[in-house]
Amino acid sequence: MRVLGIETSCDETAAAVVTEGGDVLSDVVRSQVALHAPYGGVVPEVAARDHARAVVPVVREALSRAGVAAADLDGVAVTSRPGLAGALLVGLQAAKGLAWAAGKPLVGVDHLVGHLLAVFLRRGGAPPPEERPSFPYVALLASGGHTAIYRVDGPSLDAIRELGATRDDAAGEAFDKVAKLLGLGYPGGPVVDRLAATGNAAAASEAVPAVMARKESLEFSFSGIKSAVARHVAKRGRPEGQALHDLCAAFQGAVVDALVQKTVRAARVEGVERVVLAGGVAANRGLRARMAAACERRGLALFVPPFASCTDNGAMIAYAGALRLAAGERDALDLAPETRTALPRVTRKGGGAR
Numbered sequence: 001m002r003v004l005g006i007e008t009s010c011d012e013t014a015a016a017v018v019t020e021g022g023d024v025l026s027d028v029v030r031s032q033v034a035l036h037a038p039y040g041g042v043v044p045e046v047a048a049r050d051h052a053r054a055v056v057p058v059v060r061e062a063l064s065r066a067g068v069a070a071a072d073l074d075g076v077a078v079t080s081r082p083g084l085a086g087a088l089l090v091g092l093q094a095a096k097g098l099a100w101a102a103g104k105p106l107v108g109v110d111h112l113v114g115h116l117l118a119v120f121l122r123r124g125g126a127p128p129p130e131e132r133p134s135f136p137y138v139a140l141l142a143s144g145g146h147t148a149i150y151r152v153d154g155p156s157l158d159a160i161r162e163l164g165a166t167r168d169d170a171a172g173e174a175f176d177k178v179a180k181l182l183g184l185g186y187p188g189g190p191v192v193d194r195l196a197a198t199g200n201a202a203a204a205s206e207a208v209p210a211v212m213a214r215k216e217s218l219e220f221s222f223s224g225i226k227s228a229v230a231r232h233v234a235k236r237g238r239p240e241g242q243a244l245h246d247l248c249a250a251f252q253g254a255v256v257d258a259l260v261q262k263t264v265r266a267a268r269v270e271g272v273e274r275v276v277l278a279g280g281v282a283a284n285r286g287l288r289a290r291m292a293a294a295c296e297r298r299g300l301a302l303f304v305p306p307f308a309s310c311t312d313n314g315a316m317i318a319y320a321g322a323l324r325l326a327a328g329e330r331d332a333l334d335l336a337p338e339t340r341t342a343l344p345r346v347t348r349k350g351g352g353a354r
């Protein structure tokens, strides 16, 4: 089976052709980062307009790199939720038009399910079998829009359960906001990651509180640490030189500690031996290193997809769609965008003791 996947939920216009076995035949990602950078974050209307310009060329490129015509496809998958409504609408219209014109089945994919299954993608030849987890696994999904821990018993929506999520900001959002406060530009994760590598976290630890210290909870909160950095900058000004590196290291260390501790705890509570990383923040070198060490200590097997599978891409959408098609599922041409995920949330937004 060869399935085209289209992704336009946020600030990447992406399309890919993937088989139901997860082999990536093509994967085209056109980032809008430069377009949104002057605003320090994604501007929804700007995103939607740029998707409208880019979606047809990106889809063409994905088909041509895979060496398939629309007539050769077995279906068209598209991110239908969650995301920016206007941005989602562009991908949906493109997918519907193509599916209708070529007479192919259409399936909508929940973007978060795409991230959670991205670990199964095979790029440039098959990795040995142990590089792909079996079900069940515990997955940490940390991106600019979402941060949650899931138990994944299978690829369908009803086999995925949220164990805990953030009550406020997503982890990537915290990186982006702190980078903005420090004058480091957008997106913030990669640059904070780079500066943190040569920083001494202990030298700046008084500026940064521990993140959500309550031990039993699997929920996150990242707004407090962002406010602490904002207060620090308001009082002392933007740090420079080594002090900047130290502050980045302290901030990243606190965020990573929370992500690692809670993910490992979730695996223990669930009695699951496999841990998977997903989402753009999974590119963070500090997170990868500390998660690897923590899993090793506890005898957990850790699966970390390559960077291209962690950040937003069309291949994960095509793959999740291929599994839906293989299960005989289809969506009608009136499929509508939804801003929220179809995965039931257990974590409520906001404060309070729980």
Ligand code: KG4
Pocket (backbone or CB within 6 Å): 010, 142, 143, 144, 145, 146, 171, 172, 173, 175, 176, 187, 188, 189, 190, 193, 279, 280, 281, 282, 283, 284, 285, 310, 311, 312
């Ligand atoms: O998954 P993704 O590409 O898009 C969303 O669905 O949000 O994630 C983007 C997020 C941004 O917030 C970015 O700052 C963060 O991932 N990110 C990182 C790193 N690379 C990207 N955060 C920390 N360290 C990184 N190396």
Ligand code: ZN
Pocket (backbone or CB within 6 Å): 111, 115, 143, 279, 280, 311, 312
């Ligand atoms: Zn994403």
